[in-house]
Amino acid sequence: MKLLEIKELSKSFDNKKILEDINLSITKGKIIGLLGKNGAGKTTLIKLINDLLTPSSGEILVKGNKVGVESKKIISYLPEKTYLNKQMKVSEVIDYFEDFYDNFDSSKAIKLLEDLDLDKNEHLSKMSKGMQEKVQLVLVMSREADLYILDEPLGGVDPATRDYILDTILSNFKEDASVIISTHLISDIERILDEVIFIDKGKIVLQSDADKLRNKEKSSIDEIFRRKFKC
Numbered sequence: 001m002k003l004l005e006i007k008e009l010s011k012s013f014d015n016k017k018i019l020e021d022i023n024l025s026i027t028k029g030k031i032i033g034l035l036g037k038n039g040a041g042k043t044t045l046i047k048l049i050n051d052l053l054t055p056s057s058g059e060i061l062v063k064g065n066k067v068g069v070e071s072k073k074i075i076s077y078l079p080e081k082t083y084l085n086k087q088m089k090v091s092e093v094i095d096y097f098e099d100f101y102d103n104f105d106s107s108k109a110i111k112l113l114e115d116l117d118l119d120k121n122e123h124l125s126k127m128s129k130g131m132q133e134k135v136q137l138v139l140v141m142s143r144e145a146d147l148y149i150l151d152e153p154l155g156g157v158d159p160a161t162r163d164y165i166l167d168t169i170l171s172n173f174k175e176d177a178s179v180i181i182s183t184h185l186i187s188d189i190e191r192i193l194d195e196v197i198f199i200d201k202g203k204i205v206l207q208s209d210a211d212k213l214r215n216k217e218k219s220s221i222d223e224i225f226r227r228k229f230k231c
Contacts, residue, residue, distance in 0.1 A: 001064050003028050009058030018044045019202045031192050034182040036199035042182045046151050050077045076145035080152045082132045086125040097139050109142035130157050141172045148179040162188050187222040
């Protein structure tokens with residue numbers, strides 16, 4: 001059974017098509033880069049998979065079932081913008097996640113916080129935007145999910161921290177789970193990618209095994225992307 005299957009998916013806002021006829025399937029045990037320029041439709045697609053938007057047409061299946069309450073139990077989602085209550089301490093947010101998600105591992109969360117030199121007793125309001133984003137990533141990766149969807153997980157962190165975050169992603173998801181990473185920082189993440197999906201103007205223009213694509217084009221994913229979209 002496919003972990004994620006999307007069939008003829010389209011989404012419009014005010015008669016403007018944001019996504020058009022998306023067909024996509026993702027299997028278990030993969031790290032997939034969802035790559036596209038700003039405004040290409042990446043975040044809209046992610047929100048549809050997470051049941052935060054309703055499709056104009058088409059279907060999204062997670063482990064064979066339509067998205068909804070059950071799919072949210074097995075998808076761990078990191079949005080592009082921080083949504084945490086900034087009046088809470090980090091430890092209080094951990095307690096909240098532990099109560100809310102059956103698959104949340106608080107001991108893993110505390111270990112990851114320590115590795116990132118984050119104080120669990122600090123209020124989020126006292127933390128920088130980058131620190132808050134690290135906390136949010138820790139929370140997402142501390143769930144034993146089947147599918148992790150990360151929207152720009154490296155956007156607010158310094159280059160020195162990016163490698164640690166990528167290693168955190170690599171070492172903290174189940175073997176039979178998959179990870180979708182949406183980002184414009186392709187050169188930073190391509191070393192961990194198994195597959196790539198290029199999206200442009202609301203359409204999937206390429207889905208490929210990362211190594212096969214590199215070998216075929218004799219270039220890095222970043223270089224291929226830049227050529228294709230003339231960045």
